[in-house]
Amino acid sequence: QQTLINTFLACAVAVASAIVLKNGAVYAALLQATSAGLALFVGFGLNMTVEQQAGWMAFVSAVLIVIERPAVEAPVPTTRVEQTSPVKQQA
Numbered sequence: 001q002q003t004l005i006n007t008f009l010a011c012a013v014a015v016a017s018a019i020v021l022k023n024g025a026v027y028a029a030l031l032q033a034t035s036a037g038l039a040l041f042v043g044f045g046l047n048m049t050v051e052q053q054a055g056w057m058a059f060v061s062a063v064l065i066v067i068e069r070p071a072v073e074a075p076v077p078t079t080r081v082e083q084t085s086p087v088k089q090q091a
Contacts, residue, residue: 002043003039003040003042003043003044004043006036006039006043007036007039007040007043010032010033010035010036010039011032011033011036013032014028014029014030014031014032014033014036015029017029017032027064027065027067027068030060030064031057031060031061031064034057034060035057038053038056038057
């Protein structure tokens with residue numbers, strides 16, 4: 001039951017992130033799909049320690065970050081509060 005719950009929740013987060021996120025949605029969905037797959041395999045008998053699971057997820061995260069980095073755009077300030085700064089000198 002725990003395997004099915006973990007897999008379902010990871011898939012739900014993958015779908016939600018693909019719908020909600022604007023930048024990097026594909027990569028976030030891939031990361032969650034990987035988490036779902038790992039939960040499924042471990043739940044059905046793949047013998048991995050918690051450290052090994054964390055290592056694989058860290059590896060997948062690192063690969064996706066390297067691939068995703070050029071696709072991410074910085075947010076553009078849209079309100080006056082975001083466009084001014086008490087620290088920065090006004091011209």
